[in-house]
Amino acid sequence: MIETRVCKAFGLQYPIFQGGMAWVSDAALASAVSKAGGLGIISAMNADADYLRGQIRACKAEVGELPFGVNIMLMSPHADEVAQVVIDEGVPVVTTGAGLPSRYLPAWNAAGIKAVPVVPSVAIARKVEQQGAAAVIAEGGESGGHVGDLTTIVLVPQVADAVDIPVLAAGGIADGRGVAAAFMLGAEGVQCGTRFLTAVECTVHPNYKKKILAAGDISTITTGKRLGHPVRVLKNQFARSFAALEYDSSVSNEEIERFGAGALRKAAVEGDEKNGSFMAGQIAAMIHDEKTCREIITDLFAQADEVLAGAAKWVR
Numbered sequence: 001m002i003e004t005r006v007c008k009a010f011g012l013q014y015p016i017f018q019g020g021m022a023w024v025s026d027a028a029l030a031s032a033v034s035k036a037g038g039l040g041i042i043s044a045m046n047a048d049a050d051y052l053r054g055q056i057r058a059c060k061a062e063v064g065e066l067p068f069g070v071n072i073m074l075m076s077p078h079a080d081e082v083a084q085v086v087i088d089e090g091v092p093v094v095t096t097g098a099g100l101p102s103r104y105l106p107a108w109n110a111a112g113i114k115a116v117p118v119v120p121s122v123a124i125a126r127k128v129e130q131q132g133a134a135a136v137i138a139e140g141g142e143s144g145g146h147v148g149d150l151t152t153i154v155l156v157p158q159v160a161d162a163v164d165i166p167v168l169a170a171g172g173i174a175d176g177r178g179v180a181a182a183f184m185l186g187a188e189g190v191q192c193g194t195r196f197l198t199a200v201e202c203t204v205h206p207n208y209k210k211k212i213l214a215a216g217d218i219s220t221i222t223t224g225k226r227l228g229h230p231v232r233v234l235k236n237q238f239a240r241s242f243a244a245l246e247y248d249s250s251v252s253n254e255e256i257e258r259f260g261a262g263a264l265r266k267a268a269v270e271g272d273e274k275n276g277s278f279m280a281g282q283i284a285a286m287i288h289d290e291k292t293c294r295e296i297i298t299d300l301f302a303q304a305d306e307v308l309a310g311a312a313k314w315v316r
Contacts, residue, residue, distance in 0.1 A: 020071020
């Protein structure tokens with residue numbers, strides 16, 4: 001049985017967070033992960049306070065006293081109001097992405113909320129630790145959605161060396177080998193996003209799941225670099241068109257932004273295989289089946305136990 005500071009700090013059976021994925025990570029998925037022994041996370045995405053409040057209460061009704069969390073995308077126009085909602089609703093854990101949560105950390109800390117920012121660099125990890133973060137998620141560029149430059153295998157050990165709070169590894173983790181590797185790099189837990197896209201309890205459109213299950217090793221592409229916020233997605237007509245626009249100097253950034261508006265919703269809610277943005281990590285190619293959240297988590301850690309126990313056979 002793998003037990004780390006992440007388990008103790010967040011009241012978990014397994015040191016695993018489910019990633020906060022817009023239009024995907026709702027109360028249904030979050031509650032299933034929490035009931036399976038991990039930390040389920042609701043995505044606040046670009047939604048307003050009323051939407052998030054409803055999702056939080058739906059999750060609470062399912063999990064009872066079990067811990068769960070909310071992911072706040074700091075670029076959201078509703079960031080201020082949802083930052084207050086998590087306090088009002090007594091959410092135990094908040095993860096953050098797409099920016100620094102500095103302005104919100106004092107209020108969250110005062111309310112007893114454990115804040116866990118996603119960090120793409122050592123400097124940011126150190127900064128949020130100084131500001132009171134309970135842990136950090138070191139996310140490599142292999143992950144789906146918004147990504148940084150550093151890979152998981154490079155980023156995680158540097159962050160683990162730089163901070164004293166627990167580090168969770170994210171990006172490129174889909175099986176027990178990835179979990180074991182994360183621990184060897186200095187992490188004390190993992191966050192998985194793409195792996196949960198094919199969970200039985202995940203309410204994403206079936207076409208999204210189908211594309212994940214059909215993915216190969218070179219099925220993803222990173223777009224948005226020209227705009228300053230690169231995003232990893234599965235290759236399709238939309239992704240290729242978006243990439244082409246980025247290399248067209250006659251097209252303005254504003255036109256590119258308009259072209260991409262609403263594409264994630266088209267993928268996750270409508271299942272539009274041509275015009276949707278199917279965000280996914282490089283490990284989509286390693287996902288071959290649809291399982292319950294409990295099966296996903298128990299399989300991950302059973303295999304990690306096996307891999308770690310057998311590692312000595314390579315040492316002479």
